[in-house]
Amino acid sequence: MQTAFLIYNLLYLVALIFFLPLEYFKRPTFLRKRWIKEKFGFLEEKEQNLPKIWIHAVSVGxxxxxxxxxxxxxxxxxxxxxxxxxxxxxxxxxxFKDCNVKVVYMPFDISWAINRFLKYFSPVAIILTETELWPNLIRIASKTTPIILVNGRMSDKSFKGYYKIKFFIKHLLKKLSLICVQENSYKEKFITLGAEEEKIHVTGNMKFDIELKTINFPWENNIPHPVILAGSTHEPEEEIILNSFISLGINGTLIIAPRHPERFGEVETLINRKIAQSLTKIQFSKLSEIKSFFSPRTSALILLVDQMGILGSLYRICDIAVVGGSFIPHGGQNPLEPSYWKKPIICGPYMHNFPFIEEFIKEKACLMADKDSLMNVMRELVKNYELRQTIGNKAYQLFLNKSGATKKTLKLLKKFIP
Structure with missing residues (x-):
């Protein structure tokens, strides 16, 4: 096992040397200093009055x-x-600006950076999310601190990759004190990889326990309905969705929210090109720059979401939600936010990151389409208000039925956190 760690550390360091300059310079200037310091574990923590828990969540979702x-x-x-x-x-x-939470960058998974991070904070427990298995972090911290995996999942792709190095992954999984997974199928995969069955609990998907803010947008009553919101889109999904919307030829609004902010400019260029090519008069605006509202002289409106952190609240104002990341082999993005607002959902054929979508489709709480049929599925929902209401209500009911994972997880955590 020592040899395996030596190989991992060597490969990690080689990758770090190669990617570090790219990762550093791709960030805005004001972020670079903090990013590089925290990635190498140089942190300061003045508040010592409460015991600390380190929680790692890789990104927005x-x-x-x-x-x-x-x-x-x-x-x-x-x-x-x-x-x-x-x-x-x-x-x-x-x-979490009003909570007792300090937000930092995850340090590089190199021994001295991890040790420095742990020395600064001395957490009483470490909580990892989903499939965040960092070998050096787990190896070092597990000697003194309980490490817990919550909302665990294991995609088929990850499972196949981990299975090839099962001898290594098994060693890491045995060091975890508790593993909370979303579904039974994930439990079986973790057991196959060497996790101890008695440590694994099926608690459900914590993404069902979301709480979304009601944000009243000043322009929301001035845009034409129906409103179709395509959330967390990836390239080339924007073009697929734009083509479908333009082909509908309706008086309505298409809101596009790209998954990654660095693509805002690219998507804006695409929208302007599509509008120029279209015979339909379409008004376009970026969400952060709306200066005039919908004009009766235009037949449709396209809005580009160029702000972060508001997508979940934006779903409230739409009539139809299209889930991004599902029309390409990415695996889909979160379909639960539109369900929270009782919105009918259209997803593409690639939703393997969210196995529960099969139940949504079976219960007719979601419609599936591919790039060729998307326009027809949109048209079906646009024309049928009752169908939109029915699908949205079914999605909301399934959402409620599957909630409670956080409560179950917190109950289990009490056994391991002093």
């Missing part, structure tokens, strides 16, 4: 999923919340 758990724990502990992405940082800082 994971931060949102464990938000309720963080709020509950922050009432009794100082939470050190680490993320890897900049967008995860922004959302976490905004979401």
């Amino acid at each position: 994971e931060v949102i999923a464990v938000s309720r758990m963080i709020r509950e724990l922050s009432e009794h502990y100082k939470i050190i919340l680490s993320t890897i992405t900049d967008t995860g940082q922004k959302v976490a800082q905004e979401r």
